[in-house]
Amino acid sequence: MKFPCMKDMQPAIKEQPEIQMNEQAANLLQLILAKIHCKNEIVAVSGFRTQEEQEKIWNDTLAKSGLDFTKKYVAVPRHSEHQTGLAIDLAENKEQIDYICPHFPYTGICGEFRATAPRFGFVERYVSGKEQITGIGAEPWHFRYVGYPHSVIMAEKDMALEEYICFLKETTDLRHPYIYNSSKADKIEISYVFLDGGHSIKLDVSEMSPYMISGTNEGGAILSRWREYYAS
Known part of the structure:
Protein backbone atom coordinates (compact mmCIF):
# COMPACT_ATOMS: atom_id res chain seq x y z
CA MET A 1 0.00 0.00 0.00
CA ALA A 155 -23.83 3.38 11.97
CA GLU A 156 -27.38 2.24 11.19
CA LYS A 157 -26.32 -1.40 10.80
CA ASP A 158 -23.87 -1.31 13.73
CA MET A 159 -21.06 -2.54 11.45
CA ALA A 160 -17.32 -2.12 11.75
CA LEU A 161 -15.54 -1.28 8.50
CA GLU A 162 -14.48 -4.91 8.09
CA GLU A 163 -18.09 -6.08 8.45
CA TYR A 164 -19.36 -3.44 6.02
CA ILE A 165 -16.89 -4.40 3.29
CA CYS A 166 -17.71 -8.08 3.81
CA PHE A 167 -21.44 -7.28 3.62
CA LEU A 168 -21.04 -5.49 0.30
CA LYS A 169 -18.73 -8.17 -1.06
CA GLU A 170 -21.18 -10.97 -0.25
CA THR A 171 -24.47 -9.29 -1.19
CA THR A 172 -23.80 -6.87 -4.05
CA ASP A 173 -22.44 -6.62 -7.57
CA LEU A 174 -22.88 -4.18 -10.44
CA ARG A 175 -26.26 -5.68 -11.36
CA HIS A 176 -27.50 -6.02 -7.79
CA PRO A 177 -26.38 -2.96 -5.80
CA TYR A 178 -27.31 -2.10 -2.26
CA ILE A 179 -29.81 0.77 -2.42
CA TYR A 180 -29.53 3.59 0.08
CA ASN A 181 -32.40 6.08 -0.05
CA SER A 182 -30.85 9.35 1.01
CA SER A 183 -33.93 11.48 0.30
CA LYS A 184 -37.30 11.40 -1.47
CA ALA A 185 -35.65 12.47 -4.70
CA ASP A 186 -32.33 10.69 -4.53
CA LYS A 187 -30.96 7.20 -4.05
CA ILE A 188 -27.45 5.81 -3.96
CA GLU A 189 -26.53 2.45 -5.48
CA ILE A 190 -23.53 0.79 -3.84
CA SER A 191 -21.74 -2.18 -5.40
CA TYR A 192 -18.62 -4.14 -4.59
CA VAL A 193 -16.40 -4.63 -7.64
CA PHE A 194 -13.86 -7.47 -7.65
CA LEU A 195 -10.60 -6.57 -9.38
CA ASP A 196 -9.03 -9.62 -10.96
CA GLY A 197 -5.30 -9.76 -10.42
CA GLY A 198 -4.95 -6.00 -10.28
CA HIS A 199 -6.25 -5.51 -13.82
CA SER A 200 -8.48 -2.53 -14.53
CA ILE A 201 -12.21 -2.91 -15.18
CA LYS A 202 -14.09 -0.53 -17.45
CA LEU A 203 -17.34 0.73 -15.92
CA ASP A 204 -20.18 2.28 -17.87
CA VAL A 205 -20.85 5.66 -16.28
CA SER A 206 -22.18 7.21 -19.48
CA GLU A 207 -25.47 8.10 -17.83
CA MET A 208 -23.66 11.06 -16.26
CA SER A 209 -24.95 10.30 -12.78
CA PRO A 210 -22.48 11.34 -10.06
CA TYR A 211 -20.34 8.46 -8.83
CA MET A 212 -17.49 7.68 -6.49
CA ILE A 213 -15.02 4.78 -6.49
CA SER A 214 -13.27 3.80 -3.25
CA GLY A 215 -10.48 1.24 -3.00
CA THR A 216 -10.65 -1.40 -0.27
CA ASN A 217 -6.94 -2.30 -0.11
CA GLU A 218 -7.89 -5.98 -0.50
CA GLY A 219 -8.28 -6.51 -4.23
CA GLY A 220 -11.58 -4.74 -4.80
CA ALA A 221 -13.35 -1.41 -5.00
CA ILE A 222 -16.68 0.04 -3.92
CA LEU A 223 -18.70 1.91 -6.55
CA SER A 224 -21.31 4.41 -5.35
CA ARG A 225 -23.69 5.99 -7.88
CA TRP A 226 -26.22 8.72 -7.16
CA ARG A 227 -29.54 8.28 -8.97
CA GLU A 228 -32.59 10.50 -9.07
CA TYR A 229 -35.94 8.98 -8.32
CA TYR A 230 -39.25 10.08 -6.86
CA ALA A 231 -40.88 8.12 -4.08
CA SER A 232 -44.65 7.95 -4.06
Missing part, protein backbone atom coordinates in the same frame (compact mmCIF):
# COMPACT_ATOMS: atom_id res chain seq x y z
CA LYS A 2 1.31 3.46 -0.94
CA PHE A 3 0.85 6.00 1.83
CA PRO A 4 0.42 9.75 1.26
CA CYS A 5 3.03 12.25 2.39
CA MET A 6 2.84 15.35 4.57
CA LYS A 7 2.55 17.75 1.63
CA ASP A 8 -0.83 16.17 0.79
CA MET A 9 -2.23 17.05 4.24
CA GLN A 10 -3.76 20.11 5.89
CA PRO A 11 -4.55 21.02 9.53
CA ALA A 12 -7.29 18.81 10.97
CA ILE A 13 -8.35 21.70 13.25
CA LYS A 14 -7.30 25.21 12.27
CA GLU A 15 -6.18 26.08 15.79
CA GLN A 16 -3.81 23.07 15.80
CA PRO A 17 -1.83 23.37 12.55
CA GLU A 18 0.71 20.77 13.68
CA ILE A 19 -1.90 17.96 13.48
CA GLN A 20 -2.62 17.17 9.84
CA MET A 21 -5.20 15.15 7.88
CA ASN A 22 -6.35 14.42 4.35
CA GLU A 23 -7.77 17.69 2.98
CA GLN A 24 -11.34 16.47 2.41
CA ALA A 25 -11.47 14.71 5.78
CA ALA A 26 -10.11 17.80 7.56
CA ASN A 27 -12.71 20.07 5.95
CA LEU A 28 -15.55 17.77 7.00
CA LEU A 29 -14.15 17.36 10.51
CA GLN A 30 -14.24 21.15 10.88
CA LEU A 31 -17.84 21.18 9.62
CA ILE A 32 -18.83 18.70 12.35
CA LEU A 33 -17.23 20.89 15.03
CA ALA A 34 -19.03 23.94 13.65
CA LYS A 35 -22.34 22.05 13.50
CA ILE A 36 -22.18 21.17 17.20
CA HIS A 37 -20.99 24.71 18.10
CA CYS A 38 -17.71 23.46 19.48
CA LYS A 39 -15.40 26.20 20.67
CA ASN A 40 -12.34 24.50 22.12
CA GLU A 41 -14.01 21.74 24.15
CA ILE A 42 -12.61 19.11 21.73
CA VAL A 43 -8.98 18.97 20.64
CA ALA A 44 -7.08 16.85 18.15
CA VAL A 45 -4.49 14.51 19.63
CA SER A 46 -3.08 12.69 16.60
CA GLY A 47 -3.74 12.80 12.87
CA PHE A 48 -1.51 11.86 9.94
CA ARG A 49 1.65 9.97 10.87
CA THR A 50 4.67 9.14 8.78
CA GLN A 51 6.24 5.68 8.89
CA GLU A 52 8.95 7.01 11.19
CA GLU A 53 6.41 8.52 13.59
CA GLN A 54 4.38 5.30 13.74
CA GLU A 55 7.52 3.28 14.42
CA LYS A 56 8.49 5.65 17.23
CA ILE A 57 5.02 5.45 18.85
CA TRP A 58 5.11 1.64 18.61
CA ASN A 59 8.61 1.37 20.08
CA ASP A 60 8.04 3.95 22.84
CA THR A 61 4.74 2.35 23.91
CA LEU A 62 6.31 -1.10 23.80
CA ALA A 63 9.14 0.02 26.08
CA LYS A 64 6.80 1.80 28.48
CA SER A 65 3.74 -0.46 28.62
CA GLY A 66 4.71 -3.86 27.23
CA LEU A 67 3.65 -5.92 24.22
CA ASP A 68 0.06 -6.75 25.22
CA PHE A 69 -0.91 -3.11 25.77
CA THR A 70 0.93 -1.99 22.63
CA LYS A 71 -0.77 -4.57 20.42
CA LYS A 72 -4.15 -3.57 21.85
CA TYR A 73 -3.89 0.18 21.29
CA VAL A 74 -1.11 0.83 18.74
CA ALA A 75 -1.19 -0.43 15.16
CA VAL A 76 1.89 -2.11 13.75
CA PRO A 77 3.80 0.33 11.51
CA ARG A 78 2.46 0.27 7.91
CA HIS A 79 -0.88 -1.01 9.27
CA SER A 80 -2.05 2.18 11.00
CA GLU A 81 -5.01 4.16 9.69
CA HIS A 82 -3.15 7.28 10.79
CA GLN A 83 -0.68 6.67 7.96
CA THR A 84 -3.51 7.13 5.43
CA GLY A 85 -4.36 10.63 6.66
CA LEU A 86 -8.00 9.60 7.11
CA ALA A 87 -7.95 8.96 10.88
CA ILE A 88 -8.03 11.36 13.80
CA ASP A 89 -7.70 10.85 17.55
CA LEU A 90 -9.73 13.36 19.57
CA ALA A 91 -9.85 14.27 23.24
CA GLU A 92 -12.00 16.24 25.62
CA ASN A 93 -10.01 19.39 26.27
CA LYS A 94 -8.60 18.88 29.76
CA GLU A 95 -5.40 19.96 31.47
CA GLN A 96 -4.04 16.39 31.37
CA ILE A 97 -4.41 14.37 28.15
CA ASP A 98 -3.26 10.79 27.67
CA TYR A 99 -1.89 10.75 24.12
CA ILE A 100 -2.22 6.97 23.71
CA CYS A 101 -5.69 6.58 25.26
CA PRO A 102 -7.24 10.07 25.34
CA HIS A 103 -10.52 10.65 27.17
CA PHE A 104 -13.45 11.12 24.78
CA PRO A 105 -16.69 10.34 26.65
CA TYR A 106 -20.10 9.38 25.28
CA THR A 107 -21.74 12.35 26.98
CA GLY A 108 -21.72 16.11 26.53
CA ILE A 109 -20.24 17.69 23.44
CA CYS A 110 -18.16 14.57 22.74
CA GLY A 111 -21.39 12.60 22.56
CA GLU A 112 -22.82 15.24 20.20
CA PHE A 113 -19.76 14.87 17.98
CA ARG A 114 -20.13 11.09 17.91
CA ALA A 115 -23.83 11.31 16.97
CA THR A 116 -23.23 13.92 14.26
CA ALA A 117 -20.08 12.44 12.71
CA PRO A 118 -21.72 9.83 10.38
CA ARG A 119 -23.65 12.54 8.51
CA PHE A 120 -20.27 14.00 7.52
CA GLY A 121 -18.56 10.73 6.60
CA PHE A 122 -16.87 9.80 9.90
CA VAL A 123 -17.32 6.69 12.05
CA GLU A 124 -16.06 5.67 15.46
CA ARG A 125 -13.68 3.08 14.10
CA TYR A 126 -12.93 0.74 17.00
CA VAL A 127 -16.03 0.28 19.17
CA SER A 128 -16.42 -1.97 22.18
CA GLY A 129 -17.56 -5.49 21.27
CA LYS A 130 -15.86 -5.50 17.85
CA GLU A 131 -12.34 -6.29 19.03
CA GLN A 132 -12.31 -9.78 17.53
CA ILE A 133 -13.31 -8.30 14.16
CA THR A 134 -11.03 -5.26 14.03
CA GLY A 135 -8.07 -6.73 15.91
CA ILE A 136 -7.82 -3.49 17.92
CA GLY A 137 -9.05 -2.69 21.41
CA ALA A 138 -11.98 -0.30 21.84
CA GLU A 139 -10.86 3.27 21.11
CA PRO A 140 -13.68 5.77 21.76
CA TRP A 141 -11.33 8.57 20.67
CA HIS A 142 -10.41 7.23 17.21
CA PHE A 143 -12.51 8.35 14.24
CA ARG A 144 -12.05 7.39 10.60
CA TYR A 145 -13.29 9.15 7.49
CA VAL A 146 -14.99 6.57 5.24
CA GLY A 147 -17.25 8.94 3.30
CA TYR A 148 -21.02 9.37 3.01
CA PRO A 149 -23.28 7.36 2.79
CA HIS A 150 -21.03 4.51 3.97
CA SER A 151 -20.64 6.12 7.39
CA VAL A 152 -24.40 6.38 7.90
CA ILE A 153 -25.03 2.81 6.72
CA MET A 154 -22.31 1.48 9.04
Whole structure:
Protein backbone atom coordinates (compact mmCIF):
# COMPACT_ATOMS: atom_id res chain seq x y z
CA MET A 1 0.00 0.00 0.00
CA LYS A 2 1.31 3.46 -0.94
CA PHE A 3 0.85 6.00 1.83
CA PRO A 4 0.42 9.75 1.26
CA CYS A 5 3.03 12.25 2.39
CA MET A 6 2.84 15.35 4.57
CA LYS A 7 2.55 17.75 1.63
CA ASP A 8 -0.83 16.17 0.79
CA MET A 9 -2.23 17.05 4.24
CA GLN A 10 -3.76 20.11 5.89
CA PRO A 11 -4.55 21.02 9.53
CA ALA A 12 -7.29 18.81 10.97
CA ILE A 13 -8.35 21.70 13.25
CA LYS A 14 -7.30 25.21 12.27
CA GLU A 15 -6.18 26.08 15.79
CA GLN A 16 -3.81 23.07 15.80
CA PRO A 17 -1.83 23.37 12.55
CA GLU A 18 0.71 20.77 13.68
CA ILE A 19 -1.90 17.96 13.48
CA GLN A 20 -2.62 17.17 9.84
CA MET A 21 -5.20 15.15 7.88
CA ASN A 22 -6.35 14.42 4.35
CA GLU A 23 -7.77 17.69 2.98
CA GLN A 24 -11.34 16.47 2.41
CA ALA A 25 -11.47 14.71 5.78
CA ALA A 26 -10.11 17.80 7.56
CA ASN A 27 -12.71 20.07 5.95
CA LEU A 28 -15.55 17.77 7.00
CA LEU A 29 -14.15 17.36 10.51
CA GLN A 30 -14.24 21.15 10.88
CA LEU A 31 -17.84 21.18 9.62
CA ILE A 32 -18.83 18.70 12.35
CA LEU A 33 -17.23 20.89 15.03
CA ALA A 34 -19.03 23.94 13.65
CA LYS A 35 -22.34 22.05 13.50
CA ILE A 36 -22.18 21.17 17.20
CA HIS A 37 -20.99 24.71 18.10
CA CYS A 38 -17.71 23.46 19.48
CA LYS A 39 -15.40 26.20 20.67
CA ASN A 40 -12.34 24.50 22.12
CA GLU A 41 -14.01 21.74 24.15
CA ILE A 42 -12.61 19.11 21.73
CA VAL A 43 -8.98 18.97 20.64
CA ALA A 44 -7.08 16.85 18.15
CA VAL A 45 -4.49 14.51 19.63
CA SER A 46 -3.08 12.69 16.60
CA GLY A 47 -3.74 12.80 12.87
CA PHE A 48 -1.51 11.86 9.94
CA ARG A 49 1.65 9.97 10.87
CA THR A 50 4.67 9.14 8.78
CA GLN A 51 6.24 5.68 8.89
CA GLU A 52 8.95 7.01 11.19
CA GLU A 53 6.41 8.52 13.59
CA GLN A 54 4.38 5.30 13.74
CA GLU A 55 7.52 3.28 14.42
CA LYS A 56 8.49 5.65 17.23
CA ILE A 57 5.02 5.45 18.85
CA TRP A 58 5.11 1.64 18.61
CA ASN A 59 8.61 1.37 20.08
CA ASP A 60 8.04 3.95 22.84
CA THR A 61 4.74 2.35 23.91
CA LEU A 62 6.31 -1.10 23.80
CA ALA A 63 9.14 0.02 26.08
CA LYS A 64 6.80 1.80 28.48
CA SER A 65 3.74 -0.46 28.62
CA GLY A 66 4.71 -3.86 27.23
CA LEU A 67 3.65 -5.92 24.22
CA ASP A 68 0.06 -6.75 25.22
CA PHE A 69 -0.91 -3.11 25.77
CA THR A 70 0.93 -1.99 22.63
CA LYS A 71 -0.77 -4.57 20.42
CA LYS A 72 -4.15 -3.57 21.85
CA TYR A 73 -3.89 0.18 21.29
CA VAL A 74 -1.11 0.83 18.74
CA ALA A 75 -1.19 -0.43 15.16
CA VAL A 76 1.89 -2.11 13.75
CA PRO A 77 3.80 0.33 11.51
CA ARG A 78 2.46 0.27 7.91
CA HIS A 79 -0.88 -1.01 9.27
CA SER A 80 -2.05 2.18 11.00
CA GLU A 81 -5.01 4.16 9.69
CA HIS A 82 -3.15 7.28 10.79
CA GLN A 83 -0.68 6.67 7.96
CA THR A 84 -3.51 7.13 5.43
CA GLY A 85 -4.36 10.63 6.66
CA LEU A 86 -8.00 9.60 7.11
CA ALA A 87 -7.95 8.96 10.88
CA ILE A 88 -8.03 11.36 13.80
CA ASP A 89 -7.70 10.85 17.55
CA LEU A 90 -9.73 13.36 19.57
CA ALA A 91 -9.85 14.27 23.24
CA GLU A 92 -12.00 16.24 25.62
CA ASN A 93 -10.01 19.39 26.27
CA LYS A 94 -8.60 18.88 29.76
CA GLU A 95 -5.40 19.96 31.47
CA GLN A 96 -4.04 16.39 31.37
CA ILE A 97 -4.41 14.37 28.15
CA ASP A 98 -3.26 10.79 27.67
CA TYR A 99 -1.89 10.75 24.12
CA ILE A 100 -2.22 6.97 23.71
CA CYS A 101 -5.69 6.58 25.26
CA PRO A 102 -7.24 10.07 25.34
CA HIS A 103 -10.52 10.65 27.17
CA PHE A 104 -13.45 11.12 24.78
CA PRO A 105 -16.69 10.34 26.65
CA TYR A 106 -20.10 9.38 25.28
CA THR A 107 -21.74 12.35 26.98
CA GLY A 108 -21.72 16.11 26.53
CA ILE A 109 -20.24 17.69 23.44
CA CYS A 110 -18.16 14.57 22.74
CA GLY A 111 -21.39 12.60 22.56
CA GLU A 112 -22.82 15.24 20.20
CA PHE A 113 -19.76 14.87 17.98
CA ARG A 114 -20.13 11.09 17.91
CA ALA A 115 -23.83 11.31 16.97
CA THR A 116 -23.23 13.92 14.26
CA ALA A 117 -20.08 12.44 12.71
CA PRO A 118 -21.72 9.83 10.38
CA ARG A 119 -23.65 12.54 8.51
CA PHE A 120 -20.27 14.00 7.52
CA GLY A 121 -18.56 10.73 6.60
CA PHE A 122 -16.87 9.80 9.90
CA VAL A 123 -17.32 6.69 12.05
CA GLU A 124 -16.06 5.67 15.46
CA ARG A 125 -13.68 3.08 14.10
CA TYR A 126 -12.93 0.74 17.00
CA VAL A 127 -16.03 0.28 19.17
CA SER A 128 -16.42 -1.97 22.18
CA GLY A 129 -17.56 -5.49 21.27
CA LYS A 130 -15.86 -5.50 17.85
CA GLU A 131 -12.34 -6.29 19.03
CA GLN A 132 -12.31 -9.78 17.53
CA ILE A 133 -13.31 -8.30 14.16
CA THR A 134 -11.03 -5.26 14.03
CA GLY A 135 -8.07 -6.73 15.91
CA ILE A 136 -7.82 -3.49 17.92
CA GLY A 137 -9.05 -2.69 21.41
CA ALA A 138 -11.98 -0.30 21.84
CA GLU A 139 -10.86 3.27 21.11
CA PRO A 140 -13.68 5.77 21.76
CA TRP A 141 -11.33 8.57 20.67
CA HIS A 142 -10.41 7.23 17.21
CA PHE A 143 -12.51 8.35 14.24
CA ARG A 144 -12.05 7.39 10.60
CA TYR A 145 -13.29 9.15 7.49
CA VAL A 146 -14.99 6.57 5.24
CA GLY A 147 -17.25 8.94 3.30
CA TYR A 148 -21.02 9.37 3.01
CA PRO A 149 -23.28 7.36 2.79
CA HIS A 150 -21.03 4.51 3.97
CA SER A 151 -20.64 6.12 7.39
CA VAL A 152 -24.40 6.38 7.90
CA ILE A 153 -25.03 2.81 6.72
CA MET A 154 -22.31 1.48 9.04
CA ALA A 155 -23.83 3.38 11.97
CA GLU A 156 -27.38 2.24 11.19
CA LYS A 157 -26.32 -1.40 10.80
CA ASP A 158 -23.87 -1.31 13.73
CA MET A 159 -21.06 -2.54 11.45
CA ALA A 160 -17.32 -2.12 11.75
CA LEU A 161 -15.54 -1.28 8.50
CA GLU A 162 -14.48 -4.91 8.09
CA GLU A 163 -18.09 -6.08 8.45
CA TYR A 164 -19.36 -3.44 6.02
CA ILE A 165 -16.89 -4.40 3.29
CA CYS A 166 -17.71 -8.08 3.81
CA PHE A 167 -21.44 -7.28 3.62
CA LEU A 168 -21.04 -5.49 0.30
CA LYS A 169 -18.73 -8.17 -1.06
CA GLU A 170 -21.18 -10.97 -0.25
CA THR A 171 -24.47 -9.29 -1.19
CA THR A 172 -23.80 -6.87 -4.05
CA ASP A 173 -22.44 -6.62 -7.57
CA LEU A 174 -22.88 -4.18 -10.44
CA ARG A 175 -26.26 -5.68 -11.36
CA HIS A 176 -27.50 -6.02 -7.79
CA PRO A 177 -26.38 -2.96 -5.80
CA TYR A 178 -27.31 -2.10 -2.26
CA ILE A 179 -29.81 0.77 -2.42
CA TYR A 180 -29.53 3.59 0.08
CA ASN A 181 -32.40 6.08 -0.05
CA SER A 182 -30.85 9.35 1.01
CA SER A 183 -33.93 11.48 0.30
CA LYS A 184 -37.30 11.40 -1.47
CA ALA A 185 -35.65 12.47 -4.70
CA ASP A 186 -32.33 10.69 -4.53
CA LYS A 187 -30.96 7.20 -4.05
CA ILE A 188 -27.45 5.81 -3.96
CA GLU A 189 -26.53 2.45 -5.48
CA ILE A 190 -23.53 0.79 -3.84
CA SER A 191 -21.74 -2.18 -5.40
CA TYR A 192 -18.62 -4.14 -4.59
CA VAL A 193 -16.40 -4.63 -7.64
CA PHE A 194 -13.86 -7.47 -7.65
CA LEU A 195 -10.60 -6.57 -9.38
CA ASP A 196 -9.03 -9.62 -10.96
CA GLY A 197 -5.30 -9.76 -10.42
CA GLY A 198 -4.95 -6.00 -10.28
CA HIS A 199 -6.25 -5.51 -13.82
CA SER A 200 -8.48 -2.53 -14.53
CA ILE A 201 -12.21 -2.91 -15.18
CA LYS A 202 -14.09 -0.53 -17.45
CA LEU A 203 -17.34 0.73 -15.92
CA ASP A 204 -20.18 2.28 -17.87
CA VAL A 205 -20.85 5.66 -16.28
CA SER A 206 -22.18 7.21 -19.48
CA GLU A 207 -25.47 8.10 -17.83
CA MET A 208 -23.66 11.06 -16.26
CA SER A 209 -24.95 10.30 -12.78
CA PRO A 210 -22.48 11.34 -10.06
CA TYR A 211 -20.34 8.46 -8.83
CA MET A 212 -17.49 7.68 -6.49
CA ILE A 213 -15.02 4.78 -6.49
CA SER A 214 -13.27 3.80 -3.25
CA GLY A 215 -10.48 1.24 -3.00
CA THR A 216 -10.65 -1.40 -0.27
CA ASN A 217 -6.94 -2.30 -0.11
CA GLU A 218 -7.89 -5.98 -0.50
CA GLY A 219 -8.28 -6.51 -4.23
CA GLY A 220 -11.58 -4.74 -4.80
CA ALA A 221 -13.35 -1.41 -5.00
CA ILE A 222 -16.68 0.04 -3.92
CA LEU A 223 -18.70 1.91 -6.55
CA SER A 224 -21.31 4.41 -5.35
CA ARG A 225 -23.69 5.99 -7.88
CA TRP A 226 -26.22 8.72 -7.16
CA ARG A 227 -29.54 8.28 -8.97
CA GLU A 228 -32.59 10.50 -9.07
CA TYR A 229 -35.94 8.98 -8.32
CA TYR A 230 -39.25 10.08 -6.86
CA ALA A 231 -40.88 8.12 -4.08
CA SER A 232 -44.65 7.95 -4.06
